[in-house]
């Protein structure tokens with residue numbers, strides 16, 4: 001039987017990998033809704049249908065009733081969110097409210113949210129550290145309450161720093177590993193925000209995509225952290241590329257990840273397959289300087 005699946009943010013980094021997996025099943029009709037704020041046409045996957053627009057307008061842009069909604073279409077950067085607070089409010093708070101309401105009104109069978117692990121930092125107070133983390137944590141509260149108030153069928157995944165193919169390495173919204181690949185290729189120093197000891201659980205994007213699809217199939221409620229258990233500091237990451245490092249001023253984000261609920265491993269047996277240091281070693285070996 002054909003399933004209609006909506007992926008918001010389908011032209012983004014992680015969304016494109018979810019779509020790549022979903023279109024492998026010929027019974028899936030996959031629709032992306034993306035406003036191309038950070039999404040890119042080159043991330044589009046053959047076999048999916050791409051619609052351009054803000055999630056606030058989801059009702060008009062998606063006349064179909066999807067069976068499953070994967071919601072990734074949000075402003076997705078920590079450090080620049082201080083300067084972009086109104087964009088964060090518009091794209092994440094207003095946009096996500098519309099998506100959640102859409103799912104309630106259309107009686108979508110499963111709503112899956114790409115939450116941020118940043119809320120677990122600072123002893124569970126990470127939501128107060130920057131506008132992005134705040135918006136993501138507020139949306140988790142909203143979705144959990146829709147589960148209570150309206151019995152919305154939902155599951156919440158927590159992502160950790162994604163790396164892997166189609167990561168964006170240029171412009172103001174570039175992400176770390178792709179930026180460092182550019183530094184490496186251009187023979188430049190690696191800019192590490194001080195102190196450089198801040199650690200991250202870099203997680204391979206295809207592991208995240210597989211995890212989110214598994215959670216959509218079998219998960220219920222909050223608590224599906226999708227993290228590589230190996231943590232590395234930003235200095236260790238720059239050194240894995242071979243340096244040299246230039247320490248810079250900036251917003252380091254959280255210092256640690258914090259403890260997140262682990263239902264993806266415990267209930268569903270999800271595991272990661274690629275470690276960031278091995279990935280960097282392979283990149284360096286295949287791009288000799």
Ligand SMILES: NC(=O)c1ccc[n+]([C@@H]2O[C@H](COP(=O)([O-])OP(=O)(O)OC[C@H]3O[C@@H](n4cnc5c(N)ncnc54)[C@H](O)[C@@H]3O)[C@@H](O)[C@H]2O)c1
Nearest residue numbers: 009012013014035036037038039055073074095159161162
């Ligand atoms: N990358 C990570 O490490 C990470 C960590 C935690 C959570 N997440 C979450 O996962 C999701 C995907 O992140 P990503 O790394 O692929 O980022 P991304 O920027 O590559 O993807 C986000 C996509 O959503 C689109 N978008 C943003 N706001 C929108 C709106 N209001 N309406 C329609 N489209 C909109 C963007 O154009 C982009 O294509 C985001 O919700 C992000 O908060 C990512």
